Each structure stands twice: as structure tokens, then as C-alpha cells.
Amino acid sequence: MTAKSALPISPLAVAFPAMPPIAGVELAVGRAGFYKQDRDDLLLMRFAPGTTCAGVFTRHAVGSAPVDWCKASLAATGGSGRALVVNAGCANAFTGAAGAAAAAAVCAAAAKAIGCAQAEVMNASTGVIGVVLDDGKITTRLPGLIAALDADAWPAAAAAIMTTDTFPKGAVAEAAVGGVTVRIAGFTKGSGMIAPNMATMLAFVATDAAISAGALQTLIDGMTPRTFNAVTVDGDRSTNDTLLVFATGAAGAPLIDRAGDRRLADFKAKLEGVLLDLALQLVRDGEGASKFVKITVNGAKTPASARKIARTIAESPLVKTAFAGEDANWGRIVMAVGRADEPVDRDRLSVTFGPLTAARDGAVADDYSEEAMSAYMKHPELEVGVDVGVGRASATMWTCDLTKQYVAINGDYRS
Amino acid sequence: MTAKSALPISPLAVAFPAMPPIAGVELAVGRAGFYKQDRDDLLLMRFAPGTTCAGVFTRHAVGSAPVDWCKASLAATGGSGRALVVNAGCANAFTGAAGAAAAAAVCAAAAKAIGCAQAEVMNASTGVIGVVLDDGKITTRLPGLIAALDADAWPAAAAAIMTTDTFPKGAVAEAAVGGVTVRIAGFTKGSGMIAPNMATMLAFVATDAAISAGALQTLIDGMTPRTFNAVTVDGDRSTNDTLLVFATGAAGAPLIDRAGDRRLADFKAKLEGVLLDLALQLVRDGEGASKFVKITVNGAKTPASARKIARTIAESPLVKTAFAGEDANWGRIVMAVGRADEPVDRDRLSVTFGPLTAARDGAVADDYSEEAMSAYMKHPELEVGVDVGVGRASATMWTCDLTKQYVAINGDYRS
Numbered sequence: 001m002t003a004k005s006a007l008p009i010s011p012l013a014v015a016f017p018a019m020p021p022i023a024g025v026e027l028a029v030g031r032a033g034f035y036k037q038d039r040d041d042l043l044l045m046r047f048a049p050g051t052t053c054a055g056v057f058t059r060h061a062v063g064s065a066p067v068d069w070c071k072a073s074l075a076a077t078g079g080s081g082r083a084l085v086v087n088a089g090c091a092n093a094f095t096g097a098a099g100a101a102a103a104a105a106v107c108a109a110a111a112k113a114i115g116c117a118q119a120e121v122m123n124a125s126t127g128v129i130g131v132v133l134d135d136g137k138i139t140t141r142l143p144g145l146i147a148a149l150d151a152d153a154w155p156a157a158a159a160a161i162m163t164t165d166t167f168p169k170g171a172v173a174e175a176a177v178g179g180v181t182v183r184i185a186g187f188t189k190g191s192g193m194i195a196p197n198m199a200t201m202l203a204f205v206a207t208d209a210a211i212s213a214g215a216l217q218t219l220i221d222g223m224t225p226r227t228f229n230a231v232t233v234d235g236d237r238s239t240n241d242t243l244l245v246f247a248t249g250a251a252g253a254p255l256i257d258r259a260g261d262r263r264l265a266d267f268k269a270k271l272e273g274v275l276l277d278l279a280l281q282l283v284r285d286g287e288g289a290s291k292f293v294k295i296t297v298n299g300a301k302t303p304a305s306a307r308k309i310a311r312t313i314a315e316s317p318l319v320k321t322a323f324a325g326e327d328a329n330w331g332r333i334v335m336a337v338g339r340a341d342e343p344v345d346r347d348r349l350s351v352t353f354g355p356l357t358a359a360r361d362g363a364v365a366d367d368y369s370e371e372a373m374s375a376y377m378k379h380p381e382l383e384v385g386v387d388v389g390v391g392r393a394s395a396t397m398w399t400c401d402l403t404k405q406y407v408a409i410n411g412d413y414r415s
Numbered sequence: 416m417t418a419k420s421a422l423p424i425s426p427l428a429v430a431f432p433a434m435p436p437i438a439g440v441e442l443a444v445g446r447a448g449f450y451k452q453d454r455d456d457l458l459l460m461r462f463a464p465g466t467t468c469a470g471v472f473t474r475h476a477v478g479s480a481p482v483d484w485c486k487a488s489l490a491a492t493g494g495s496g497r498a499l500v501v502n503a504g505c506a507n508a509f510t511g512a513a514g515a516a517a518a519a520a521v522c523a524a525a526a527k528a529i530g531c532a533q534a535e536v537m538n539a540s541t542g543v544i545g546v547v548l549d550d551g552k553i554t555t556r557l558p559g560l561i562a563a564l565d566a567d568a569w570p571a572a573a574a575a576i577m578t579t580d581t582f583p584k585g586a587v588a589e590a591a592v593g594g595v596t597v598r599i600a601g602f603t604k605g606s607g608m609i610a611p612n613m614a615t616m617l618a619f620v621a622t623d624a625a626i627s628a629g630a631l632q633t634l635i636d637g638m639t640p641r642t643f644n645a646v647t648v649d650g651d652r653s654t655n656d657t658l659l660v661f662a663t664g665a666a667g668a669p670l671i672d673r674a675g676d677r678r679l680a681d682f683k684a685k686l687e688g689v690l691l692d693l694a695l696q697l698v699r700d701g702e703g704a705s706k707f708v709k710i711t712v713n714g715a716k717t718p719a720s721a722r723k724i725a726r727t728i729a730e731s732p733l734v735k736t737a738f739a740g741e742d743a744n745w746g747r748i749v750m751a752v753g754r755a756d757e758p759v760d761r762d763r764l765s766v767t768f769g770p771l772t773a774a775r776d777g778a779v780a781d782d783y784s785e786e787a788m789s790a791y792m793k794h795p796e797l798e799v800g801v802d803v804g805v806g807r808a809s810a811t812m813w814t815c816d817l818t819k820q821y822v823a824i825n826g827d828y829r830s
């Protein structure tokens with residue numbers, strides 16, 4: 001487990017949590033050799049028979065071979081997941097029929113080795129695009145990986161899928177389902193892009209709860225807008241973005257087949273907590289990030305409108321450079337609000353930074369204090385609140401600042 | 416005429432053109448004192464009786480007092496323009512009723528001094544937002560400005576409205592209307608934002624052609640998507656963006672009152688040329704810009720779809736940092752195409768850099784040469800072509816690269 005990146009660890013990094021075994025889940029990592037450096041770049045996960053699987057994938061119009069494979073396979077099996085093969089260093093995207101064949105070859109080999117149907121093997125890739133996956137690099141390592149499978153390799157798994165990440169990212173929780181304790185564990189990578197690597201977000205979550213594939217899909221579809229789709233680093237999006245959730249049922253909890261079942265209440269809250277924790281770690285590892293910023297929009301006409309305003313603020317280069325400069329530049333926030341092309345009442349607009357009000361009722365606040373603002377902006381974690389004064393809908397978006405380091409990472413990689 | 420900015424002149428700068436007088440147009444500049452530095456920050460333009468006026472304004476939801484004033488005045492008069500007062504250093508935006516009163520006071524004073532209706536005076540401001548315009552600083556200077564009016568002050572006018580611009584921007588053309596030669600001259604400022612100044616784009620164009628206000632409005636409405644709305648520096652947009660075009664009719668050409676009149680064919684082409692020239696100079700002066708990039712999208716389903724794809728590429732931080740790094744990173748172009756959420760055929764997608772093809776039919780081009788690409792990317796002016804393979808619509812967008820200098824300008828202004 002060697003780090004690939006020569007980048008310094010993000011100042012906003014958090015520690016990898018203690019990850020207990022999840023009944024019915026085994027992991028193993030290895031080196032397929034997609035990188036010249038001596039590092040793990042290959043992950044195999046094996047799940048107990050009967051494991052259900054649900055996924056959320058990139059809406060990117062170009063897509064990739066592994067995403068196509070997962071979508072088709074989940075549709076074919078109705079949501080069955082017995083294994084997952086992930087590699088870093090080659091995204092197998094923009095590779096046409098040859099790329100699709102390579103993904104299929106990986107999954108066929110894993111299915112044969114494990115003893116399941118090909119469509120029960122999920123596949124994810126991150127790295128160079130435009131290069132067909134050399135599936136032989138993976139298939140020849142499968143026997144070794146299978147021999148090495150164990151229940152505790154979570155930190156190694158999180159590290160093996162890293163590309164430009166500066167720290168491995170994991171989250172864990174326990175929940176009660178029908179009186180039985182179940183566990184949830186997940187890890188993720190993203191969200192940077194250094195040529196020739198891509199900004200792919202991969203996230204894999206496993207639980208030993210027993211939940212039908214349909215119910216699991218409904219759950220994660222509902223949670224995505226508030227978790228992975230509520231964070232942004234630079235607004236760019238990958239061909240390979242993948243969230244997969246596996247439920248082994250091995251904890252012995254009752255099988256739940258409706259997302260609305262009241263016995264899932266605690267589980268739902270905990271699963272969303274894990275997804276949000278992972279998503280926020282992506283922001284903390286945003287390339288060059290020095291500030292972690294929570295942006296909340298209130299008073300919007302609709303939730304979609306609130307989300308669009310929050311995203312426009314979060315993705316404005318001028319807002320993000322102001323955070324980097326530790327400037328409470330409410331003028332730039334107002335600019336971004338206006339640019340969202342959503343209903344707002346400019347005479348009721350307010351902007352807050354943490355506990356301080358910058359603008360109220362469409363003008364600078366009477367009690368605005370430059371000194372207090374400057375002191376607040378020195379914190380590494382910031383909260384910006386905007387009320388647009390036309391309704392009752394809210395949304396929250398998390399982002400980081402835009403620093404010279406971001407440009408250096410993404411522009412200077414050749415020199 | 417002193418430059419305010421301590422920034423080095425953009426490496427992409429072009430020279431200010433020789434600007435001949437336009438019959439019926441006089442200009443004067445002065446110092447109102449919105450800046451501490453000794454520089455001009457005030458412009459008065461006077462137009463001959465009968466001058467028509469048309470405008471295109473920011474679609475920013477928050478807006479500003481001068482934009483509100485111009486829109487209401489043009490609606491009230493049906494498009495009459497006898498004067499224009501512009502100041503730099505205070506945007507008079509986000510200033511509520513007090514700001515509206517200040518704009519009205521400026522225009523009332525100018526109208527009285529010139530002898531026209533208040534609504535025939537246009538007003539534009541750029542600079543700090545959230546601060547009410549001190550109209551006394553302007554009104555006390557009006558008599559001096561009127562005394563100083565002359566026909567040749569174009570370079571001084573272009574310099575007086577600069578904020579973070581590093582060079583003044585002008586364009587000029589001649590056209591024939593019904594056998595009579597008419598002139599078109601214009602200048603612009605933008606497109607940067609250094610707190611507390613804003614990224615406002617202001618552009619003012621005058622002609623001695625005789626064109627009804629309605630026809631003039633139709634002309635510039637049609638040209639804006641291909642000119643000022645086809646350039647982007649950082650995607651941010653101001654409360655104060657204003658384009659005003661004045662037609663004095665003083666050249667003696669026949670009065671044209673329909674935009675579709677065939678006698679306007681030459682004039683239309685030349686006017687659009689002036690608007691495009693001005694818009695492209697804004698990109699050349701993009702903050703920290705070191706590359707001028709033309710992005711053309713072909714093969715889209717509709718013109719709107721082509722424009723959205725082109726804009727998504729042009730505004731992608733990852734694409735823009737790759738330009739800064741002189742990397743022909745077609746993978747990032749593909750990412751941006753996919754992110755636009757528009758119809759594309761990934762198996763027919765192609766990407767070119769100047770004369771070189773990077774990707775063809777959805778995969779890396781067979782004749783792709785890293786060496787040739789690297790050599791091409793060293794040019795200060797780049798062309799990127801994308802064909803998305805689903806239709807026949809095209810669009811072109813101009814942008815610049817995203818450099819550490821951009822972040823320094825927008826993030827470090829406090830230190």
C-alpha cells in the first residue's frame with residue numbers, strides 16, 4: 001500500500017476510520033501494473049451468495065465501458081452482486097467495442113473463478129481515458145487475489161483505488177433493523193483530475209443488512225441529490241462516476257423489500273450518513289483545497305431552484321478564489337445568485353458568513369464589520385448562508401476554494 | 416489618462432485603433448474621484464438631436480440602478496439617446512431606492528445641462544457594488560465636461576471606463592448604406608473582477624448611420640449571441656453589463672426603419688464585426704490570460720445545443736488549466752462535452768486542435784502525434800474543434816486559459 005501521489009496531504013484531511021468486518025464481505029488488493037510506481041492498483045471484493053446490489057452512475061453523455069457493463073448487468077440480474085473488480089490507472093473510457101470486450105473479459109474471468117454468473121460481477125475503472133483496458137493485467141492476478149481475500153482489508157482497498165487523492169477515504173456506521181444490529185462500511189476516491197488521470201468518483205458501500213435490490217436502489221436514488229450530488233470541486237464530471245451499494249443479508253436481520261418499510265428508518269439515516277461522510281471527504285481532498293465551505297440557500301421557490309442557486313455559488317471561480325483569499329466577498333455571492341437565473345427578490349436578499357450578516361434586505365448590513373468578517377474567514381471550515389426571499393425551499397452544497405495550487409496541479413503536470 | 420491597474424499588460428493585447436470622428440458624436444472625460452489614484456473615471460458622450468438608441472443589458476437577476484434606468488428610459492422614449500454618462504469606481508448596484516435616486520439625479524443634471532429629456536440620457540456604472548453612487552461627484556463635473564466635449568476623445572473615453580482592464584479596447588469600421596459611407600466606432604471594458612471591483616462588461620458603439628431605434632434593437636439582439644454572449648472568461652456575470660448602440664443619422668444616409676432592409680446588408684456585417692472585435696478583446700484581456708482560445712462545435716442537434724456544448728467546454732476549469740499547461744488534453748474536452756447534457760454520439764465524436772486530429776469516431780486518432788500536439792499548443796492563439804456527430808448545427812465560443820495569475824488576481828488582492 002504505497003501512495004502514488006507526490007502531492008502533499010490535504011490540510012483538510014480526516015483520518016481513515018476503524019472499519020469492522022461486514023458479514024459476507026471479503027476484500028483483497030494487488031498490483032496489476034497500470035502504474036509504473038510500486039503501488040496497489042487492483043481491488044477484488046467478494047460477496048456472499050444472495051447479495052443484492054444497486055448502483056448510481058454518471059449521467060455523462062460519453063460514458064465508459066465499465067459503467068455500461070454495470071448498468072446492463074444490474075438490469076439483467078435484477079440487482080445481484082457477487083463480486084466487484086476495480087482498477088486504478090486506466091479508465092477504459094472512450095474505447096468503443098474493444099473497451100467493452102475488455103470489461104466483459106475481466107468480469108467473465110472473475111465470475112469463473114468465484115463461481116457465479118458474469119452479470120453478477122461489477123466492474124469499475126479510473127485513470128487514463130482513451131486507452132483500452134489491458135484485461136490480461138487483471139485476469140492473471142485474480143487467482144492470487146482470491147487466495148488473499150479477507151474481511152479486514154478496507155484501508156488497503158480504499159488506498160488501491162486512489163488516483164490523485166491525497167488520503168484514503170472511508171466511513172462506517174451501525175444501525176438496527178428489526179432489532180438486529182447491522183453494519184455499513186464504505187470507501188470512496190475522487191475528486192481530482194491530473195492528466196492523464198480523470199476526475200472519476202468511485203464509491204463502494206457494503207452492508208450486512210438484508211434489503212431487496214429494488215428497495216436498495218430506491219434508497220440510494222433518493223439520497224444521491226443530498227450527498228454525492230451536493231458536493232462539487234470544480235464542476236467537472238467524469239465518464240466513470242460510480243456508486244455501488246451491496247447488501248449481503250448476512251447479519252440475520254429481517255429481509256426488507258420496500259424502501260418505505262418503517263423498520264428501515266434507522267438504517268436509512270445511517271446509510272445516508274455514510275454516503276454524506278464519503279462525499280464530504282471528496283471535497284476535503286479537492287485539488288489544492290485549503291477551505292471547506294458549506295453553502296446553504298434558503299427562501300427559494302423550489303428545492304430545484306435552491307439547488308441551482310447553491311451550485312452556481314459553489315462553482316463560481318470568483319467566489320472560490322475569494323474563499324482562497326479569505327475575503328468575505330458578499331458581492332461575488334450576490335453575482336453568483338443572480339447568475340443562476342432563478343427567482344430571487346433582490347430587495348429581500350441576505351448573505352451571511354457563519355454567524356455574521358454581510359447583507360440584509362438587498363443592501364449591506366448596518367452592523368457589517370470588516371474586522372469581524374476577516375477574522376471569521378481565516379477558519380479552514382466556512383459556512384455561507386443565502387436567503388433569496390421568495391419562498392421556503394432550501395438546499396445545501398459543499399465545496400472547496402480555488403487556489404493557485406489547483407491550477408498548478410491541473411496545468412503544470414507536464415513540467 | 417492614467418492607468419489604474421498595477422497589472423502587467425496582457426500578452427494577448429491588441430493596439431487601440433485609429434478612431435475617426437463620427438458625425439454627431441462628442442466625448443469628454445474627467446476625474447470624478449471614485450478612485451484614490453489620479454486617473455479619469457468619468458465619461459460624457461453627447462449625441463446630435465434625433466439620435467436613436469438601443470441596448471442589451473445583463474440578464475442578472477439582481478441588476479443595478481443604472482441598468483434599471485436605461486431600460487425604463489428606452490421604453491419610455493421608444494429609443495432616443497442624447498447623452499451617456501459613465502463612471503468607473505462605483506457600480507451603484509445592490510443599492511436599492513437610494514441607488515435609483517442617485518442614477519436619476521445624474522441623468523437629470525445631464526439632461527438639464529444638455530437640453531434634453533431626462534429619459535434621453537443613458538447611464539452606466541462599474542466598480543464597487545453595495546455602495547450608493549455619490550452623484551454629486553458627477554454632477555459637479557458636468558459643466559467642465561460639456562465645455563471639453565470634442566469629436567476625437569475615443570482613446571481617452573476607452574481608458575476612463577477601465578477598471579481591471581490592462582489595455583483600452585476599441586474597434587472601428589466603415590459601411591455603405593444606400594450609397595452613402597457611414598462610420599461605426601465603439602469601445603468596451605471588462606472582463607475581470609478584482610474586489611471590490613466587479614466583472615462588469617460595458618460596451619458603447621456609435622454610428623452616423625440613420626436607423627430607427629426598433630431596427631437597431633433588432634440588429635443588436637440578433638448579434639449578441641454571436642458576439643458578446645459568445646465569449647467567456649470565467650463564466651461569471653455582472654449586475655451592470657450594458658451594451659448601448661447610438662445612431663446619429665448625421666452622415667446623411669437614408670433612414671432605415673426595418674432591420675431586414677437590404678440596404679443594411681453591408682452595415683449589418685460591419686456592425687457585427689465591430690461587436691465581435693470588441694468582445695474578443697475582452698477575452699484577450701481575461702484576467703491572467705496567456706492563451707486566446709477559439710472553440711467550435713459542429714455536428715450538434717440544434718444551435719442552442721451547440722452553444723451549450725461550446726460554453727461547457729469553454730468554462731471547464733480542467734480544460735482551461737490544460738490550455739495554461741499547453742497540453743492538448745482531449746480527454747478533458749470529451750469530459751466537458753459529456754457534461755453539457757446535450758445529445759452526442761460518442762462513437763462519432765471527434766476532437767481537433769488546430770490542424771491536428773486528437774480523436775476521431777469516438778477513439779484516439781490513429782495518426783495522433785504527441786509531439787505535433789505539444790508543438791501546436793505552444794501557440795498563444797489556439798483553435799479547438801469538436802464534432803459531436805448527431806446533426807448539422809454549429810456554434811463558436813471564445814475563451815482564455817485559467818492560470819495561477821487568475822487566482823492570484825482574484826484571491827490575493829488583499830495581501
